[in-house]
Amino acid sequence: MTDGWGPPKSPPKSPPKSSPASAWPLNDRGPGPLLPGTADRAARRAEERAREREQRAQDRLAATDQRAEARAAQRDALSQDRERAREARRVEEAQRIRARLDAPPANDEEALKIAKRRRSGARARSGEETKTERDTRGYTTIVDPARIRTLAARGASIAALAAAFGITAEEVEAALRDTPEE
Structure with a gap:
């Protein structure tokens, strides 16, 4: 059966019929009541x-x-x-x-x-106090005549160089007089 607008329709289902052998209606589970x-x-x-x-x-x-x-x-x-x-x-x-x-x-x-080693600046970034008095008695300063000449060329005085390197002013003057032979 079709109404002309789609697939054929199945006929309507009729209500379940009673079995002649039993008075109970048929259903999906089968006939009969539950057992006691x-x-x-x-x-x-x-x-x-x-x-x-x-x-x-x-x-x-x-x-x-x-x-x-x-x-x-x-x-x-x-x-x-x-x-x-x-x-x-x-x-x-x-x-x-x-x-x-x-x-x-x-x-x-x-x-x-x-002597020329640079610091990373991590202490300054940490907020920790960076200016502290240090005990420098055990420090050794390397006396390098080339470095003395470089610092003197930048304007350091003979007295300052002598104090910085821990040597006498005469030794500084001698280092400045001795020029390297190139």
């Missing part, structure tokens, strides 16, 4: 399934919590290991720097590099 006690068993089984479902959900939550705690403990242990390794590297680096600074320079060029 079936409803109680079905209800108990439904409750049991609900309890089992709830228990499984609780077990899953407990397992998830346990995994999360284990991961957190593992991450904490790894971060502590990394921090210990970092601290060991810091100590080792400090010892290396101390050993390098305590060792006498191998040559004048290396000594000049140490």
